[in-house]
Amino acid sequence: MEIEGPFWRAIAVFRIASLAYAAVLMLQHEGYAHPVTGWLVIGVMALWTAAATFAYSIPALRGWPLLVIDMLVTVGCLLSTPLVQDGAQHVVGTMPVPATWVAAPVLAWAVYGGRRVGAVAAAIVAATDLWLRWRVGADVLLNGAVLLFLAGVVVGHVARLAKQAEERVQRAVEMEAAQRERERLARGIHDSVLQVLALVQRRGLEIGGEAAELGRLAGQQEAALRELVAVRPQPSGSTDLRALLMRYGTAQVTVSTPATPLVLPTAVAEETAAAVQAALDNVREHVGEGARAWVFAEEEEDAVIVSVRDEGDGIPEGRLEAAEHDGRLGVAQSIRGRIADLGGRVSILSTPGEGTEVEITVPR
Template sequence: MGIEGPFWRAIAVFRIASLGYAAVLLLQAGGYAHPVIGWAVIGVMAAWTAASTYAYSIVAWRGWWLLTMDLLVSAGCLLATPFVQGPTATIGTMPITATWVAAPVLAWGVYGGRRTGAVAAALMSVADLWLRGVRGVDLSAVPVNGAVLMFLAGIVIGHVARLAKQAEERMQRAIEIEAAGRERERLARDIHDSVLQVLALVQRRGAEIGGEAAELGRLAGEQEAVLRELVRSAPRPDRATGPRRRLIPSRRPPAAAVPWTDLSAALRRYGSAQVTVAAPADPVQLAPRTVDELTAAVGNALDNVRRHCGAAARAWILVENETDRVVVTVRDDGPGIPAGRLEAAAADGRLGVSQSIRGRVADLGGGVTILSSAEGTEIEMWVPAGLS
């Protein structure tokens, strides 16, 4: 039902309470000359209370035809007051509808805002004043407290309802922006893990082979630079352009519908003469998506070791299964990361650390700590334990 749902439920409660109040007044027979007609009017009010409550609960039925019918029925019950009270009723006698006539004013305010709420209050007040004028009452002596209260109710409720709608729209837009940002980061990681690395490999191998392969390598290098710039300069969701209207649906199955996966087994495939993997003897069981993302993050960390430290550099992978989290540490014996290198790489569209490592782990609800010195670099990644 959205943010409007509580408003319509509150109006329904107000109708029922006002109907009970009108019935109590009639039961006391204070100033009512024809109580039988009064009970007939109460019956009409009760029937419309039930019908309008049901009609307003259906979003597709909320429209000006229902609002107009609501106002007409309420005004009709109000104008039936002389037939119930008789000609001897005093000025201070409560109309047969009592406070029940304020319900359509509230409904108009919730549906259309403070202006439409004020219009409904004006129409209902005109009906009340016309009723008193027909009965020969001196209008200058008629108290206007009821009309003022209806105006205030229509304007205030309409204003609050409009603010609530705007807040809901902004919340929905924020959700869309966040979803668009996450999808953009995921695509950027996928591009880095596949296309950009292949282009970089073609460029490097082409330069080593020479000849026509060198030209292919040069072209691959140019395309890599262009693609990195596109990834880096793509409109972010917090800019004025807003999120994309259509997001690419996730192809991953729900976490609860898939079995556990052993993280240690997935990381042992990185073991080699240069890479040592140390993991607990017992399986470190996590959701398949978590294992896939952590494995890809570790793979990017090892790619950075080979690229920046050389093929002879040693690396160590340590897996720790703690009580509430799983920690994966990748350490190397390279020269370390120069100060400002990671920030400059992210600004140039090189997403190996900022997205393929930090972004992946952040999406899993974890964190990354990077310690670097002249003796090597240590990247610690942790994620919550369990099917996260």
């Protein structure tokens, strides 16, 4: 159900009630100098009330052409007031012929465009009314203008909040549906494909030779499938860091992440994952293509920490400084530079003969 629908129906009811009020005023008020002209204006208002009620009930017709016509008809009816009243009637405060009916386009503009657009519509109608009063020398009363502005701003704000709430609910429904489908696929894949791939990986490593390479490839595909079916969809503009880290899982690289999502802004998550990739590239380059490595991710109250560990011989003292001096900026730029730009920090702990640990900390 469209959430704007009740707003447009409420405006239609307001138009009809305001039209009836204007007709009652015309019947009861004997001071109108030209009642026949007044009833002609009431007739135009009635015809437009019927047309506008029908037009606004069709979502495809709700747009600026209809809104502009609505405003022009309303302003035209308001400008006809001097033709119905004489100057003395306007001076003593006789209600204009359209009465409260002039607020209808203000409400329509507010529902369509929000509080700012509603304020613009209120300014148009209020300026027309004040100009008519000034033209005949009547007292310039701001009560009506203030009420129009309040109606335009408040209704526009509420309508915009309702639209945003509808969009959030729709996204939540889509995410829930996607997660249910993901869970259904996960059950089927876990019972068949993942178990077969895990068996191929284990047996290939046991047999060795070319079978070991097949096992390694099976392990990569197993990790990719687990990532596909296990990661929950995230709100727009955010990414679960676990999804990016799981891509690096292979027979040689073990990725361990929490059970709950590590949600970061998409740009931050991608740069963090790129820094982890750079650290793993260093492991393959300096320790060996088949070197074992471990990626651990954890969450603190205000930060996410990712550690990359290897089983190499460690980094000799002064090696990083010398590499940076020689222009080899793998660690300095690909890891430290990226994380520094995110407001995070990198610490490298290396003990000769015991491997290296790169700890990356990024703020939430």
